[in-house]
Amino acid sequence: MEFRFTAEQEAFREEVRAFLKQELPEGWATLPGALAEDDYAFGQEFLRRLAPKRWIAPAWPEEFGGLGLGLWEQVIFNEEMAYQRAPLLNFAATGYLGPTIMMYGTDEQKAQHLPGITSNDVQWCQGYSESEAGSDLASLQMSAVEDGDEFVINGQKIWTSQANYADWMFMLARTDPDAPKHKGISYFLVDMKTPGITVRPLVNMAGQAGFNEIFLEDVRVPRSGLVGELNRGWYIATTTLDFERSSSSVYGQYRRSLEGLTAYAKETRWNGGSLLDEPKLRAKLADLWIELSILRYLSYRVVSMQAQKQVPNYEASIIKVFNSEYSQRLANAGLHILGLHGQLKGDSPHARLAGEFGRTYLTSVGATIAAGTSEILRSIIATRGLGLPRG
Numbered sequence: 001m002e003f004r005f006t007a008e009q010e011a012f013r014e015e016v017r018a019f020l021k022q023e024l025p026e027g028w029a030t031l032p033g034a035l036a037e038d039d040y041a042f043g044q045e046f047l048r049r050l051a052p053k054r055w056i057a058p059a060w061p062e063e064f065g066g067l068g069l070g071l072w073e074q075v076i077f078n079e080e081m082a083y084q085r086a087p088l089l090n091f092a093a094t095g096y097l098g099p100t101i102m103m104y105g106t107d108e109q110k111a112q113h114l115p116g117i118t119s120n121d122v123q124w125c126q127g128y129s130e131s132e133a134g135s136d137l138a139s140l141q142m143s144a145v146e147d148g149d150e151f152v153i154n155g156q157k158i159w160t161s162q163a164n165y166a167d168w169m170f171m172l173a174r175t176d177p178d179a180p181k182h183k184g185i186s187y188f189l190v191d192m193k194t195p196g197i198t199v200r201p202l203v204n205m206a207g208q209a210g211f212n213e214i215f216l217e218d219v220r221v222p223r224s225g226l227v228g229e230l231n232r233g234w235y236i237a238t239t240t241l242d243f244e245r246s247s248s249s250v251y252g253q254y255r256r257s258l259e260g261l262t263a264y265a266k267e268t269r270w271n272g273g274s275l276l277d278e279p280k281l282r283a284k285l286a287d288l289w290i291e292l293s294i295l296r297y298l299s300y301r302v303v304s305m306q307a308q309k310q311v312p313n314y315e316a317s318i319i320k321v322f323n324s325e326y327s328q329r330l331a332n333a334g335l336h337i338l339g340l341h342g343q344l345k346g347d348s349p350h351a352r353l354a355g356e357f358g359r360t361y362l363t364s365v366g367a368t369i370a371a372g373t374s375e376i377l378r379s380i381i382a383t384r385g386l387g388l389p390r391g
Ligand SMILES: Cc1cc2nc3c(=O)[nH]c(=O)nc-3n(C[C@H](O)[C@H](O)[C@H](O)COP(=O)(O)OP(=O)(O)OC[C@H]3O[C@@H](n4cnc5c(N)ncnc54)[C@H](O)[C@@H]3O)c2cc1C
Pocket: 125, 126, 127, 128, 129, 130, 131, 132, 133, 134, 135, 136, 158, 159, 160, 161, 162, 211, 366, 367, 369, 370, 371, 372, 373, 374, 375, 376, 379
């Protein structure tokens, strides 16, 4: 079966392409800068140019700063942005907090928070994990105690991506310590400028300060920061996770990487021919191209569910496992093909492909951990998808 987009959708794709060509520096996608996810200032500046076009979240309703485009247009947009390696910041807000607020937030919360996301004025981070609550998230210990019309929050979060830039955090805290663990959690929206919040960046092995520890000491959050019902936050949190796991933005990014790698193998002389003539290497690249198509169509399956107003669940876990493990296979193949040169950073004159694969080899390790480890997601697929008994 071959899927085709409509003529209008293809025209939209061309419009996005033309905009990116005009707004990104010449040859941007092949420059080391495009891979430097920590180039926050450039990313912000670029997004400020997207905002007036209502392209921060084009599929959101117009009243919240989107264009009300269909989900397939959003997919096209994501594919083009990722293919051109356009900066993608605040994805926790556009990708999963925003849709969660639209489902569970009050009218006041929608009016207060959604426009700031689509104007790119307010950056968000996701405060779920704690040092003893990652896979077993429901055992989290951050406490929120009601005090009049406020909650007083105490505890520590960890691995919070982009918290060092965030203005607000959506987070989980325990509001009933005596209830069964899934039933005593609430979902909060917290202003990061509130007194009592300390953010400490953590540097990963690729040298990026991508995630953080956050300490909360007697942080007072007004009742207006509570999303949904008290003690029912777990169910909201899992909806956010389903949105997170079904993200459809990676296909274009991997396609660009694989094209670069294939072109490199074709151009590199080896044994009187090119690297691409090596049967094993050729078969490896062919596998990666086939898997890339699988990844794309798995994402399209989830989008078609969302287009029918269904919230994907184990289907999102399938995508997350496949995406994240694919990113590791791709990075691994890249480093093998590029050899020792592949380990050099993009600013070295001897680096290959702007140092991309040395970098993704390190950063992709976290891909099978973030947003749920592969083991946890396989359990979800086994129990909810295949109906197997819990082990
Ligand atoms: C790049 C990155 C970005 C992140 N960003 C954020 C963020 O923005 N916000 C946030 O809240 N968190 C974030 N995290 C944290 C992430 O959600 C947790 O790391 C993840 O949920 C795993 O938790 P853990 O690290 O405590 O590992 P653990 O839960 O301690 O797991 C350790 C190992 O045991 C395995 N394991 C645990 N329980 C089971 C089980 N029941 N069955 C089988 N195997 C099991 C796991 O699969 C894993 O291999 C990020 C993590 C990474 C790597």
